[in-house]
Amino acid sequence: MINSENKKIFILLPDGVGLKNFAFTNFHSIGINKGNDISFWNNTPFNLSELGFKEICFQNAKVHPLTDILKKAQTQIELNLSIKKSKDKVYDSYRFPFSYRDIKSSLKSVSTNWLVFWNNSEKGLNRIRKNIVKQERKTKLYFDSLETLEKEKPDFVFCTNQRMMLAIAPILAAQDLGIPTATFIFSWDNLPKATKIIETDYYFVWSNHMKNELLYYYPHLKENQVFVTGTPQFETHIEKNLLVSKEAFFKEYQLDLAKKYICFSGDDVTTSPNDPTYLSDTAAAVAKLNQKGHNLGIVFRRCPVDFSNRYDAVLEQYKDIIVSVNPKWKKMGEAWHDILPTKEDLMLQMNTIAHTEMVVNLGSSMVFDYVSFQKPCAYINYDIPNVQFPHWTVKNIYKFIHFRSMPNIDSVLWINSPAEMEDCLIKGMGNEANAIIVNAQQWFEKINQHPPELASERIWTAIRNIIKD
Known part of the structure; x- marks a missing residue:
């Protein structure tokens, strides 16, 4: 009205x-x-x-030219105060390393550290906030x-x-x-x-x-x-009119109607530098299951801002198992924030969920998208040596504060090694997933107001x- x-x-x-x-x-x-x-x-x-x-x-x-430096200082001080308040070092995990690659970035980093040194308190934080306001009003x-x-x-x-x-x-x-x-x-x-x-x-x-x-x-x-x-990001999941038939979806993306598909949802390179290996491990597990009489495939949905070629070798090796269904985002510039979502991708994501059995990924909110369709999520939880990212570890991902909201009962299937992959996929597609889905729903209701x-x-x-x- x-x-x-x-x-x-x-x-x-x-x-x-x-x-x-x-x-x-x-x-x-x-x-x-x-x-x-x-x-x-x-x-x-x-x-x-x-x-x-x-x-x-x-x-x-x-x-204002100073706002970026002040904002970086504000972030560092807030993280410092969170550590002091909580006695928890996990907040250090949220820091990005300072850059000293050239004179300009070095000056910014030195200036930020100087501001943090002199304002590392609640009073100092208020000074930084007031200074941001002062500069932006100019x-x-x-x-x-x-x-x-x-x-x-x-x-x-x-x-x-x-x-x-x-x-x-x-x-x-x-x-x-x-x-x-x-x-x-x-x-x-x-x-x-x-x-x-x-x-x-x-x-x-x-x-x-x-x-x-x-x-x-x-x-x-x-x-x-x-x-x-x-x-609002979960609202469209109830709009069943946005769904196409399984036959239409499979035809458009050249999927095999005789197969059941698992979705592998990719992360960006910073969050999960080992993602190509995780995808490879998932495909290897599917290949073994198929040898045992199953008929499975993988729908690969990459991170929308990841246009890299880092998955190419895996996609080629397992082209009989993996089908890429790429997000329908628009690249309207070179920066990551110039890669924009589209309404068409909302429909694509919904149909990908509706026509796959479960999702495998590293700690993303896709768990809530899938539980909206009463389907389970499996979280990857093991490390792989990576000379490019020697200090990266999956352990740091699940220590992040937002995962502490998870109930004390399993709301996802945990894949703790490549050897567990087959068993987790079988559980995710069977009745054993029902309890996981119920627990994930409880987690979802804690994270997001229902309905x-x-x-x-x-x-x-x-x-x-x-x-x-």
């Missing part, structure tokens, strides 16, 4: 991360049906007007944002993720004009990693678990600033209540 009192809402897209959640789901149509006048404040190369959406595009948006982006907001007069500005420096100036401009602002914590692992760069009036999170995390890491925030909504298909509804209700108040 359309509300007669239209409210003008700006959806701030500082990068392509928010497209999947807020442009390619029903989020926009639900907001329109609730009587909102919605414009995307768009800093992506994606032309949203092609989808029939109103958009206002940024022109050559840039942050930018052309800030004054352009003021001009846009004064002209358009939105009632609310909603930023689609919390980590982009380019969002700071537009959010500041809105706050300086008295326009309420909010941001969405876009991923389940973000808060422990100290990725919250913008300061908004309100925060939308996936779950009560994430709300508690937000208040723990940012104690200056108040409970009434945080709304538990869930995330998951109402996330957009809850976000729009929260926005309406904030404006009303």
Whole structure:
């Protein structure tokens, strides 16, 4: 039902991360049906007007030259304070190494370390945050944002993720004009990693678990600033009209209808440098099972931002077993953040899940996508020597804070060695997976507010209540 009192809402897209959640789901149509006048404040190369959406595009948006150094210092200090508060060294795992490859990067690294040394406390952290605000209020982006907001007069500005420096100036401009602002914590692992760069009036999170995390890491925030909504990224899993028949899907991707397929979901090279070997081990296990009378294949879905050739040798060796079904993302530049999701890929991902038996990967949130279809996930949990990445170990992956949310009962199948691969695949496709699926569902309900298909509804209700108040 359309509300007669239209409210003008700006959806701030500082990068392509928010497209999947807020442009390619029903989020926009639900907001329109609730009587909102919605414009995307768009800093992506994606032309949203092609989808029939109103958009206002940024022109050559840039942050202040000092903001990147200040942001890096903020992240390091927040991680230091988390270690001090928790007595847990796991937060060191979230640090990226400083670069000294040239004069410019060396100066940035030295400057960041100097700032951390002199501001390594709560008071110092507040100084850094205030300095970021001070610098961003000097930018052309800030004054352009003021001009846009004064002209358009939105009632609310909603930023689609919390980590982009380019969002700071537009959010500041809105706050300086008295326009309420909010941001969405876009991923389940973000808060422990100290990725919250913008300061908004309100925060939308996936779950009560994430709300508690937000208040723990940012104690200056108040409970009434945080709304538990869930995330729109799982909403489309209930839209069965987006599914094609098994016959149509198999024909399009040249799959064999006589086979059952396991999905191997790839990671980026930083997260999983040994992924090609893990894929090879999975294919070798499938080959052995096929020799024992099974008829299996692998659908390989690579990480959407991984365009490398690192899998080529494995794909060639096991071309009779592995079929690549590549994500339908668009490469619109050379940087990783210029590789953007598409609505077509949402449908592709859903159909890949619907027409495969289970997923194998290294610690990704695909466990929740598969359990949405009542299918299990197997996590790879063993190391392989790698001379290029001698210090990488799978043990560090599962020590990350977000995995501590897993129930004390197995919510995934654990593949602890290549020798266990065959047995895990058999379990994943049989009745033994039922208990794993039940446990994974409990984990999913802890991580994301249920029912998951109402996330957009809850976000729009929260926005309406904030404006009303």
